[in-house]
Amino acid sequence: MNVAKVIVDVPATMVNQTFDYQIPKKFQAIVRPGMRVVIPFGPRKITGFVIKRIDQSSFDGLKEMIDVLDLTPVLTAELLQLGKWLANQTLSLYITTYQAMLPQILKAKYKKELIRLTELPLQLDLEEKFLDNAAISYDETVQQIGHRTIQKYIESGDLAINYLVKSQITKKYQTIVIPAELSVLKADLQQLSNRAKRQREMIEFFIQHSDPIELMELYSKLNINRTNLNPLLERKLLTIKKVEVYRNPYEEEFPKTEKLPLTEEQRNAMEPIIEALIKEEHKTFLLHGVTGSGKTEIYLQAIEKVMKQGKEAIVLVPEIALTPQMVKRFKGRFGSNVAVLHSALSVGEKYDEWRKIQQKEVQVVVGARSAIFAPFENLGIIIIDEEHETTYKQEETPRYHARDVAIKRGEYNNCPIILGSATPTLESFARGKKGVYHLLTLSKRTNEQAMPTVDIIDMRDELHAGNRTMFSRRLTDKMKDCIEKNEQIVLLLNRRGYSTFALCRDCGYVEECPNCDISLTYHKRDNVLKCHYCSHEQKMPVECPACHSKHIRFFGTGTEKVEEALTKIIPEARVIRMDVDTTRKKGAHERLLRKFSNHEADILLGTQMIAKGLDFENVTLVGVLAADSMLHLPDFRSSEKTFQLITQVSGRAGRHELTGEVIVQTYTPDHYSIELASKYDFQRFYQEEMNIRRSFLYPPYVFLALLTITHENEMKVYEVSQKIRSLLENKLHAQSSILGPTPSPIARMKNRYRYQMMIKYRNEPFLQQYMEEVLEQFAEERKKDLQIIVDINPNHLM
């Protein structure tokens, strides 16, 4: 078994396979599948993942492995298998999918050091190295003492590896002093000679304070040093231990919550989940529950069951930084048994959380998309909250959907999956109706409160009545009312498909990005125009570049503008604005929400990011500005997204004692997505939308795959696209269709021309293979400047 099959870190199609390497003697006892190693590749030294070990290679003259980077595997057997499947599904390279599963820190070449976790004696040469150092060089030590020895100490928990990020220590340790039992201390004190005054003092101290204490703190409290401590250590009255202090991004303590007695609806939904848990059965449940119906309580109680079985749980939430309230609910119930993974954590913090999972120190992880790869080895359940959210799809390679990965892991682990939402995607709901998913329904709020009433305001009428502000008269009155009653307001500006662009009032000239086919967006704070697709940025012109008129103004509605307008009509209103600009700084999100929750403001004004998951007692009014702005986007899901958004944001009002009201402003009040959302009629919406999808042949009636071809030369893009089309035409089923090639909705981005082709199909079991062949065909050109992107089940058609 001294040959390793390795996936090497060369991101090229040619090398998307394992290579065999001889394992040198010194590593034979330690190399295991899932570890990262250093191997020679051509003239270079690169890294790779060991996939498996075999006795003999069918190749001659194998090269030798150079080094091992891990002493414990970073990928589990399941993840190794999953990565392979995922690569094939998403047309990615194996190396790309494996790397996507790991915390960032493991992808870069950070320096490592070894650190001691216990005071247990180590072998002499190691003891010597630690004599004057708290941490010793990893590389040097394994060279001198041998990998196997160090691996053993790591496995026994005496040593640990620490990654150094920019000279900042990634793991923090504390040395603590632990006293022996009280009776032992007392017995020792009695025999102690009266002259040993220092020792007496110390023992008396610990008789009074029986808790472990930090070493340095002890030194300063008793004014002693290590020499004073030694006799007590020798007599085993005290022990010294290093413990890891995890950086804790959630410093506040979460008040403990107890499980609630379930409502009848909740009980009915819970029963089949528990049954699947007991039978260890893989089943996908679609939990369709109106906002505030107690879905989260179901998640919590299902997880509790899983933990009692000694198993582990993954909970995905859209983007956890957006829902600090969600973290609170999980930490409140399960305390330190929960790891939290989200993108706002620092590299080091993410690593800490990941390690808690890897070391089996926690049984639950709550995280954003990539938490689906948590290296648990005994999974009992996977929960995806707000399953309709588009953030579950990764928009770069590997272009995976967390839902698909969850179901795959559920099959492997024989465990149930719960997809929860008040507004499931049409795809999921259709599967629920067909019985592919098991449909569970919660139709009422737990407090039996009615859903807040939704008023639709036709903004055209406002204009006719001479109201030129962005707030309807009704919304303005209601806001004033609310503030008077000391209640709070959530204002949502639907900005998707909206932008603030610079337009000349005299000639109609619009400032566009020189690299992309899109108008520039005005940013008031810096008085600049920015492109949202490339990094282009320019000063706001003072006169029109085309006609030199001074009447160049920015148009459209941004949150900044709404805020300005608000303070004009209700000067006394205290407003918190939440958008990408105000939440860029770490922790800003939480801080703003806390402020609002402490009632330090009357109005929370924001973009999509405030629509979901928030739960404030005092909010009685929700206003939606420009509800229809995304209905005009070239996206077949625009009605669905509008429906989801209005439903979600309406769910923020009247969740507690006070009843809520929602005001939706629109120029298209008769659109079915707006009308039906205002009645909370998901079933009707589903029917209407399904009819449309059927007649225009869109998912869930067909599957989609989107091919995007980009190059600096437009002729080239067009030619390649045509060639791809004919290649595919020959392979695809007669019932499948190819739309295009046509220029993408954003026809030029970062100076590259973009064409796209959409494939609609019902059944193409070999689609991935055909796509591979297409990519293969253009392999040489793709190495240079041609880009072909394949997106299976795309979210965005831009």
Ligand SMILES: Nc1ncnc2c1ncn2[C@@H]1O[C@H](COP(=O)(O)OP(=O)(O)OP(=O)(O)O)[C@@H](O)[C@H]1O
């Ligand atoms: N069985 C129960 N008895 C009493 N209160 C409950 C029960 N279950 C949940 N609740 C409470 O009802 C409120 C809404 O529940 P929860 O937030 O779990 O709903 P949800 O369906 O997840 O909502 P949303 O989709 O809007 O986030 C919460 O305040 C929760 O504490």
Ligand SMILES: [Zn+2]
């Ligand atoms: Zn002009």
Ligand SMILES: [Zn+2]
């Ligand atoms: Zn640009």
